[in-house]
Amino acid sequence: MDRVWLKRYPSGVPAEINADYFPSLLDIFSQSIAQYPNKTAFINMGKGISYQELDKKSTAFAAYLQTELGLKKGDAVAIMMPNLLQYPIVLMGILRAGCTVVNVNPLYTARELEHQLSDSKAKTIIIVENFAHTLAAVENKLHLEHVILTKMGDCLGTLKGTAVNLVVKYIKKLVPAYKLDKFVRFNDTLAKGATLSYSQPVMQGSDIAFLQYTGGTTGVSKGAMLTHRNMVGNLEQVSGCLDTFLEKGHEHVVTALPLYHIFALTANFFTFFKYGGTNLLITNPRDMPGFVKELSKFPFTAITGVNTLFNGLLNTPGFKDLNFSTLRLSLGGGMAVQRPVAERWQKTTGTRLVEGYGLTECCPLVTVSPYDLDSFNGSIGLPAPSTDIRLVDEAGNDVPAGEAGEMLVKGPQVMLGYLNRPEETDKVLKDGWLYTGDIARMDEQGFFYIVDRKKDMILVSGFNVYPNEIEEVVAMNEKVLEVAAVGVPNEATGEAVKLFIVKKDQSLTEKEIIQHCREQLTGYKVPKLVEFRTELPKTNVGKILRRELRG
Structure with missing residues (x-):
C-alpha cells in the first residue's frame, strides 16, 4: 500500500525510525x-x-x-x-x-x-x-x-x-x-x-524482554514474545510521534491503567521514563472519588486510559473542577473511544482525546491520531513511523482504496511469535506481516477506521476476552448441553459477555452459571447476560455460529 499517510504527518514526525538506536x-x-537522577520517577x-x-x-x-x-x-x-x-x-x-x-x-x-x-x-x-x-x-x-x-x-x-x-x-x-x-x-x-x-x-536486540500473554486470534492465552528490539523500536516510534510535543524532564503522566497491560507498560512506564517524566501510579482506579482526589494533588500534563476510564472520570463529582491548565496529552486506547465521551472530554478539559490502536503482538502501538487534529474524527489515526499497513480481502489480495479489508501490519514492533505455539504463530505471521483480524478502511489522507472484527474476540474495557475460554469454563458445568459466548454492546464497558445456553438439566439457573464463572474466571470475563435456548444455530458441519447469535 502506498504510504499516503506520510503526507499527513505533522511537521517533525519522521517517516522512519532506527529500531537499533538503543541496543536494549x-x-x-x-x-x-x-x-534525571534527582527527578521523581514514580509516585504512589x-x-x-x-x-x-x-x-x-x-x-x-x-x-x-x-x-x-x-x-x-x-x-x-x-x-x-x-x-x-x-x-x-x-x-x-x-x-x-x-x-x-x-x-x-x-x-x-x-x-x-x-x-x-x-x-x-x-x-x-x-x-x-x-x-x-x-x-x-x-x-x-x-x-x-x-x-x-x-x-x-x-x-x-x-x-x-x-x-x-x-x-x-x-x-x-x-x-x-x-x-x-x-x-x-x-x-x-x-x-x-x-x-x-x-x-x-x-x-542483544533479539533477546526476549517480555512474554506478554494474550488470546491472540483464538481462545487459549498465548505468550507473545516481545524482544528488546521490538520494544525499543516501538518506543522510538512513539518518540517519533511525540518528540515535538512532549518536553523532556517536565512531563507528569497519570497511570491508572495497570502496568501489566501492554498499553500502560509502553505508553506510560517506558515512554515517560525515556522522557524523564513522573508517573503517578493509581493502585485502584475503580475508586473514582479517591482517584479524583489524587488528581487534585498532581499537576498532570498527560493521561492515558480506555474509554470507560475517561467516561467514569467525567461522571465523577469534582472532576470537572480540577485544574487542567497543565494537561496537553490525553491518549485513549485498548478499546474504541466513543464520540460522546471524546467530545465531552474535550469540552471539560480543553484537550482533545487522541485515539491510538495497537495489539499486544505489536508492543502495542500501530497507529495514533496526530496531535494537530482539532477534534475527534472517529479514526484510529495514522500509522506510526516505520509501520506498513495493508488491507486485504479473504483471498489475501489488496483491496481498492476506500474499501474495507483485514488489516495487516509490518514493522519493527511486530512480535517474534507465540511461545511454544509455532502453528498459531504461522496463522498470524506470514512474510513478516501480522494478520490482526481487524477489518479496517483507509481514507484518502491515510487515516484508518476499524469497521469490524474478523475474529470472535470480545473487548471488555480494553481487555481481550476469548469466547473459547468462556465456553470451556461454562461447559464444565454438567447441566450444560451446549454453550456459545458472544460480545454485546455495553454502555459502560464497550462490550459485555453474553452466553447462549442449551440446558442438559432443566434445573440450571442463570445465577448458578454466573457463580460458576466467577469461581473460574477473572472479573471482566464473567458473563453479564445469560439466555437459555432450545437449540443454537450451527454450520452444516456442526460448528456453532456465533455471528448469528450476535445478530
Whole structure:
C-alpha cells in the first residue's frame, strides 16, 4: 500500500525510525538515570521514588536474582501485582538481570495463573500478598523455584507502609488466608541484594524482554514474545510521534491503567521514563472519588486510559473542577473511544482525546491520531513511523482504496511469535506481516477506521476476552448441553459477555452459571447476560455460529 499517510504527518514526525538506536531497554534505563537522577520517577499513595533511588533498588533486586537465586539470562520471571512502587523496581531489576518479564493479571483465578506460569516456565514470581491465596491453590502443580512476597505498603516507608499494610489486612480485609510452602519477603531481597555484586549482562536486540500473554486470534492465552528490539523500536516510534510535543524532564503522566497491560507498560512506564517524566501510579482506579482526589494533588500534563476510564472520570463529582491548565496529552486506547465521551472530554478539559490502536503482538502501538487534529474524527489515526499497513480481502489480495479489508501490519514492533505455539504463530505471521483480524478502511489522507472484527474476540474495557475460554469454563458445568459466548454492546464497558445456553438439566439457573464463572474466571470475563435456548444455530458441519447469535 502506498504510504499516503506520510503526507499527513505533522511537521517533525519522521517517516522512519532506527529500531537499533538503543541496543536494549537497559540502555534506555541508563540514559534516563544519568540525565534525571534527582527527578521523581514514580509516585504512589503520596510517596515518590527518584530515578537515582530506582537505579539503586532495581540494581539490588537484579543482583539478588542473579547471585542469590542463581537466575540466568533468559529465565522467565513473573510479576503479579497492581500499580505499586514495587512494580518499577521489580520490572527494571528483572530486565537488568537479563531475565524475561512475564506480566500476570493479579485478578486471575488459580486456573488462569497455573496456565500462564506453566506455559512460560517461570522459575520465580513476585506477588502481592493479597493474591497469594491464588498461587497457593496451584503451587504444587507448578515448577516454581522461588516466591517473593510483597505487601501493599512495602515501599511507602516504615510508618506509612506499616499503617497501609494493617489497614489492607485487618480493616479492609483484602488479604485472604494463604499457605505457601516457601517464600521470601520483598524488602529482604532488596536488603540482601544491596550487599551483592551485580553483573550487567550483554543484551542483544533479539533477546526476549517480555512474554506478554494474550488470546491472540483464538481462545487459549498465548505468550507473545516481545524482544528488546521490538520494544525499543516501538518506543522510538512513539518518540517519533511525540518528540515535538512532549518536553523532556517536565512531563507528569497519570497511570491508572495497570502496568501489566501492554498499553500502560509502553505508553506510560517506558515512554515517560525515556522522557524523564513522573508517573503517578493509581493502585485502584475503580475508586473514582479517591482517584479524583489524587488528581487534585498532581499537576498532570498527560493521561492515558480506555474509554470507560475517561467516561467514569467525567461522571465523577469534582472532576470537572480540577485544574487542567497543565494537561496537553490525553491518549485513549485498548478499546474504541466513543464520540460522546471524546467530545465531552474535550469540552471539560480543553484537550482533545487522541485515539491510538495497537495489539499486544505489536508492543502495542500501530497507529495514533496526530496531535494537530482539532477534534475527534472517529479514526484510529495514522500509522506510526516505520509501520506498513495493508488491507486485504479473504483471498489475501489488496483491496481498492476506500474499501474495507483485514488489516495487516509490518514493522519493527511486530512480535517474534507465540511461545511454544509455532502453528498459531504461522496463522498470524506470514512474510513478516501480522494478520490482526481487524477489518479496517483507509481514507484518502491515510487515516484508518476499524469497521469490524474478523475474529470472535470480545473487548471488555480494553481487555481481550476469548469466547473459547468462556465456553470451556461454562461447559464444565454438567447441566450444560451446549454453550456459545458472544460480545454485546455495553454502555459502560464497550462490550459485555453474553452466553447462549442449551440446558442438559432443566434445573440450571442463570445465577448458578454466573457463580460458576466467577469461581473460574477473572472479573471482566464473567458473563453479564445469560439466555437459555432450545437449540443454537450451527454450520452444516456442526460448528456453532456465533455471528448469528450476535445478530
